[in-house]
Amino acid sequence: MTLLKLTEIDTFYGGIQALKGITIDVEEGEIVTLIGSNGAGKSTTLKSISGQAPVKAGSIMYKGTHITKFPPHQTARLGIAHVPEGRKIFPKMTVKENLTIGAFSLSNKKVIEENMTRVLTYFPRLKERLTQKGGTMSGGEQQMLAIGRALMMNPSMLMLDEPSMGLA
Incomplete structure (x- = not known):
């Protein structure tokens, strides 16, 4: 069963295109690794999935639900956990x-x-x-x-x- 499906994703930061036509299928239970040089779009792909980077074109489906425009808290409630680069813990909290x-x-x-x-x-x-x-x-x-x-x-x-x- 397909867990995640990205189809022709385009993501921009302002006027700069970070992702162009990214298509990925992830099956349930599968481990997928994105490999590439710095600036290749690995982090942006994850941010697009989790709702932290707005997708301008294409679609993201998660367990059959169209989540392309979902904000981060909504994708998290669906069961998508994103551990960002640089950890982003709350330093003043225990x-x-x-x-x-x-x-x-x-x-x-x-x-x-x-x-x-x-x-x-x-x-x-x-x-x-x-x-x-x-x-x-x-x-x-x-x-x-x-x-x-x-x-x-x-x-x-x-x-x-x-x-x-x-x-x-």
């Missing part, structure tokens, strides 16, 4: 607060607690630092936090932009 924000679309406290347990199992270093401010952690720890935050929403699709940046 690790626990950062993780909890990742579950913003969930209302069931039991599910949120289960997700927290799962994330802290994946990243035991975060468990040690639950009360620490995110901005005081190393780059690698912040990357774990950014990925953990995305996993808190129990996504059906996880998009990682430069996931190894800052990791030793």
